[in-house]
Amino acid sequence: MKEYILPFRDLVVNPGLTVPIYIDNPLSVACIEAAAKAGKQVVLTAQHTWGYPSAVDDIYNVGTIGEIAQVLRMPDGSLHAIVRTVSAVRISDITIENGIFMGETTPIEILDDSEFDQTIALRDKIANNIQSMSSSRKIKMDKLRTVVQNYPLPAFVDAVIQMLDIETDVAINILCATTWREKLIILLEQVNLMAETMKIEDSINRRINQQMEKGRREAILQEKMRAIQHEMGETDEEMDAENMRSRIEKSPMSAEAKEKAMSEWRRMRTLSPMSNEGGLLKAYLDEMLSMPWGKSDKQQIDLKTARTVLDSEHSGMDAVKERILEHIAVMKKTGTNQGSILCFVGAPGVGKTSLGKSIAAALGRKYQRISLGGISDEAHFRGHRKTYIGAQTGRIMDALKRCKSNNPVIVLDEIDKMGRDWRGDPESALLEILDPEQNKNFRDHYLEVDFDLSNVLFIATANSLNFSNALKDRMEIIEIPGYTMDEKVRIARDHLIQRAAHDTGWALENINISDDAIRHIIQNYTTEEGVRQLQRELTAILRRELLKNDGEDKPTDFTSEKIDDLLSLQKSAGFSKKIGFGVRL
Helix, strand or coil: CCCEEEECCCCCCCCCCEEEEEEHHHHHHHHHHHHCCCCCCCCEEEECCCCCCHHHEEEEEEEEEEEEEEEEECCCCCCEEEEEEEEEEEEEEEECCCCEEEEEEEECEEECCCCCCCHHHHHHHHHHHHHHHCCCCCCHHHHHHHHHCCCCCHHHHHHHHHHHHHHHHHHHHHHHHHEEEHHHHHHHHHHHHHHHHHHHHHHHHHHHHHHHHHHHHHHHHHHHHHHHHHHHHHHHHHHHHHHHHHHHHHHHCCCHHHHHHHHHHHHHHHCCCCHHHHHHHHHHHHHHHHHCCCCCCCCCCHHHHHCCCCHCCCCHHHHHHHHHHHHHHHHHCCCCCCCCEEEEEEECCCCCCHHHHHHHHCCCCCEEEEEEEEEEEHHHHHHHCCCCCCCCCCHHHHHHHCCCCCCCEEECCHHCCCCEEECCHEEEHHHHHCCCCCCEEEEEECCCCEEECCCCCEEEECCCCCCCHHHHHEEEEEECCCHHHHHHHHHHHHHHHHHHHHHHCCHHHHHHHHHHHHHHHHHHHHHCCCHHHHHHHHHHHHHHHCCCHHCCCCEECCCCHHHHCCCCCHHHCHHHHHHHCCCCC
């Protein structure tokens, strides 16, 4: 015969107990009233769902059957009932009739071993373990002791399940156990599991509390420091420090650099802004924040534009320009600076340095030039330790800071003029900078953190091949020969005359000079392979003419005869060499 089934949310009742029930769900009320009217027992079972179950699979197939001892109907339609549970049952053939669950029940036989010593020992062990947990969880031990002393074992099991809020699946396993000893073993496992979980939670909570206490302590100390600084009139310095902390946190610098910066910032906060060390730390943090962390020029490479720029700024040297364009083409294809470091070698004045500037313009990148002439100290590249007086970053980091970009074109000028002495070998630092396998993690001694130089396009220049084989191995040597007569004339026509006019204030249309006159200057007044001396002589004739015309730039034909007249002082023996070294008698 089928019995009425009353589903409960998260409630598993053990047999042998008198259970008071409050019901306000209409279907549950109908179930109790129908069972009481028919004089039948009711099965109390747990449900999987939160709301009232609507399908057979929504309830467990194990429950506790009991007799309805009393039913009290309330004016608001709710119901109070008392059920005396008899035994655990398995439920089968469950059906739903008018929203009320019905099912066949089969009792689960339980061997009564509640008086055995092992069973009692397990109960006491559970009680003791719960007592050790009571300091962390709000457990009413007085109530549990009363249950142990005055009530049978089913009441103890049910009290522990409800007190510790044991999961429904575990409570069902306890209900299905066939001896009280098995029930207590399962319960003890849950109690021990909860105890271990609580230990972990307590450890985490202690760590959190310690961190909170540390943070609270730091906050109190910082507030006191603000008050002291306010009394000393140092409020502005405090605001600067907070602004610096905010800038560090928002900076795109690497995790290593940010950790280093925050560590130094915390040190700076403990020092007076007037102290030497505090000032040094502030200068260090300013340097860190001024570096172009993650800032790049994103302009796309256009080979046609690059060719136009090179042709407009440099006459001749077609083979050199083609090699440069090949290098730029590889950069466009790979998206990196892969390839050899270019090193332009040639006589002074042939345009080596200006080629580097033109490459930067062709790529749409920032340009920086670093002169290496006379450098003999490794610190020029790697920087100084910040503990030294007057310490600063190396020239590479300084160039990046001035560019505000991590992928500029940097020209290492006169690489053959580097020296070496007791202060270190700058060549070893330069070898690291030019090596794409090493410069990804270049470490400046002042910053003390790694910086990626692989995005920088380095170009070297030299007047001769008088430098080490190791450096030659890092670079591709491109020799720039001296200009021919016709190339010098074309350069003068395209570039030098305009430059000389700009330097002396002449209007370009007032200057009339033929190619033959330019050749006359080259043949008689210059002896170099480049065009620097030619530039100086063109500027000189414009200056002399301004002097003759009382500072006015009248339209003038600069013939060969007029040029000789204007440069007649330079014709005198040694005047051009001695003009700056006269002796006063």
